[in-house]
Amino acid sequence: MAMTSAGTHIPVLRDEALAALHLRRSGRYVDATFGGGGYARAILAEPETRVLAFDRDPTAVKAGEALVDEMGGRLTLVEARFSELEDIARAQGFAPVDGIVFDIGVSSLQFDEAERGFSFRAEGPLDMRMGGQGRSAADIVNAADEETLADILYFFGEERAARRIARAIVHDRNIAPFETTKALAGLIERVAPNRPGDIHPATKSFQALRIAVNEELEELLNGLIGAERLLGEGGRLAVVTFHSLEDRIVKQFLAERCGRGETGSRRLPGEPTPPAPSFVCAGRQPVTPTSAETAANPRARSAKLRYATRTAAPAHPLDARLARLSRLPDRDKGKA
The missing domain is CATH 3.40.50.150 (Vaccinia Virus protein VP39)
Known part of the structure; x- marks a missing residue:
């Protein structure tokens, strides 16, 4: 907004x-x-x-x-x-x-509050909980096994380097747990750097963790x-x-x-007839922002x-x- x-x-x-x-x-x-x-x-x-x-x-x-x-x-x-x-x-x-x-x-507002831990651009606790309850991002990063971490980063963040990042997280957390946004973002920048002009290398991973934390x-x-x-x-x-x-x-x-x-x-023989439409979708969709708004x-x-x-x-x-x-x-x- x-x-x-x-x-x-x-x-x-x-x-x-x-x-x-x-x-x-x-x-x-x-x-x-x-x-x-x-x-x-x-x-x-x-x-x-x-x-x-x-x-x-x-x-x-x-x-x-x-x-x-x-x-x-x-x-x-x-x-x-x-x-x-x-x-x-x-x-x-x-x-x-x-x-x-x-x-x-x-x-x-949530992104701009460093203490909420949603943004990799400011130092803050690795939290990301919208309601302040349940598992934090730090809990997931420091406890999930490598395969689970890779799945989260790949499926919820569409991160191509998910396995490489997950492997590095598991290696580094054995030395010291991840507690801050900057620590995790720094690791991702190191092991999966992007080309100049691309989005920040931690963008997709932080999205993935936020989605996982808040379901x-x-x-x-x-x-x-x-x-x-x-x-x-x-x-x-x-x-x-x-x-x-x-x-x-x-x-x-x-x-x-x-x-x-x-x-x-496309239905197989014997499949039931689908239920009647519960919604009517009209107009050209999706609607996207104007150039002025962006x-x-x-x-x-x-x-x-x-x-x-x-x-x-x-x-x-x-x-x-x-x-x-x-x-x-x-x-x-x-x-x-």
């Missing part, structure tokens, strides 16, 4: 995502990734709307209390993972809803499944992603739900928006092929 001089956070592709939500007066909406409150504030600018917002980061929830007070009961902000959005919304009587927006990934791909898939169940007929889903792994899950999820998955001619905010350059409208059809069961996209493959099935 970007930040104005006044300190207001503007999510990437905000206007396009709001257009996809097609806001209704008095509508009920879920902001699955509250962050700096950019989407919630924009939705609440529509008269009489109500928003149920989620963030697993207690710092973001604390910072959002002022907006909750400002909105006088129209905004409810919950500290929780968005994979829990359906259960929490139903428990609060906030169902069905008219729209749900996801802005996937790490916020600029981001499983969270995304479970959040989409919850959204499908929570949206009412005609409700809108809008999802902004920032790298290919996230976008692949959203793309395939919507392809299946919009009836664009396996065609009848010039103002370079972090926007990889963003993609996909969106769809809920039909009256029942929610689909989870497809095993889709589930496989959200986790590491079984080792006995070989590497991709």
Whole structure:
């Protein structure tokens, strides 16, 4: 997300995502990734709307209390993972809803706080936990076996030098454990340097560890499944992603739900007819940022928006092929 001089956070592709939500007066909406409150504030600018917002980061929830007070009961902000959005919304009587927006990934605020350990560009603890609980990146780097580390770096970071980096990590941690972002980034620069002009050599590895620490791909898939169940007929889903792994899950999820998955001619004899489409996907997708937005905010350059409208059809069961996209493959099935 970007930040104005006044300190207001503007999510990437905000206007396009709001257009996809097609806001209704008095509508009920879920902001699955509250962050700096950019989407919630924009939705609440529509008269009489109500928003149920989620963030697993207690710092973001604390910072959002002022907006909750400002909105006088129209905004409810919950500290929780968005994979829990359906259960929490139903428990609060906030169902069905008219729209749900996801802005996937790490916020600029989290990247810019060195003590959170998300960035290799500043010295900080090797943490990367969005909610401050569970395994940290240091726990994984210092305890996982070489093959697991290589799998994480390859499948979650698409890092070609995954095995070389994993081997070096295991060697060096026997001398001293990795505790800081700079220590790990320095090792990666040493063993897998990039050519001049390429992205920083640690970029993909840090992405991979962040995804593993926060279980981001499983969270995304479970959040989409919850959204499908929570949206009412005609409700809108809008999802902004920032790298290919996230976008692949959203793309395939919507392809299946919009009836664009396996065609009848590809089904084996005796296979059941696929369920009726639970979403309608319209328009040219994905939507990407304008050149003006990427010039103002370079972090926007990889963003993609996909969106769809809920039909009256029942929610689909989870497809095993889709589930496989959200986790590491079984080792006995070989590497991709």
